[in-house]
Amino acid sequence: MKLIIDDAHVDKIKELYEYYPVSGVTTNPSILAKAGRDPYEVLKEIRDFIGPDGELHVQVLSTRAEEMVAEAARIRGALGQNTYVKVPVTREGLKAIKLLAAQGCNVTATAIYTQMQAYLAAEAGAKYAAPYVNRIDNLGANGIAAAKDIHDIFKNNGLATEVLAASFKNCQQVLELAKYGVGASTVSPDVMEALLKLDAVNAAVDQFRKDFEGLCGQGKTM
Helix, strand or coil, rough: CCCEECCCCCCCCCCHHHHCCCCCCECHHHHHHHHCCCCHHHHHHHHHHHHCCCCCEECCCCCCHHHHHHHHHHHHHHHHHHCEEEEEEHHHHHHHHHHHHHHHCEEEECCCCCHHHHHHHHCCCCEEEEHHHHHHHHHCCCHHHHHHHHHHHHHCCCCCEEEEEEECCHHHHHHHHHHHHCCCCEECCCHHCCCCCHHHHHHHHHHHHHHHHHHHHHCCCC
């Protein structure tokens, strides 16, 4: 399972890239708004940092299919043809996914709450389908189970589309999908940092150092 950063603060993205094995960056209009800067300025900085082959996911805002396609062209023109264009799986969005896939555009189907949305998006040609795990939970359903169902639907129907699970509240949710082997999960910096926050590990490392320094002297290493 790929790990992707769900954020648009360039400094934080650079820090996470330094420490974690991440494969790209996802954004949405709300995330870009939180960055508080010109959206294309931020996105171009991210693209420059992750390089032309890094996965960068950028969402359209238009509501009609033809306008989504035009917006996708602007996004790819500014950020590179390898950029993944995020399209919400509405009726118009599904039409746009078909049109964009026919052009060879990398499409990430987003705003997915049901298994059938994901199936239709995959049949239309999306490369990724992004179920909103925690938002599905908040509707009284099971977001992890939905993401697993979508993964199975793709495999059972011979579809090349991969799950890009999104909307996590904790690292246990990420673990469940990693165990299942879904294609990717995009997580916020806070959740990503929590994947490695274990007081027991720090305590063990501190004890190793204390014991060794007791033998060889303070500050000594191998």
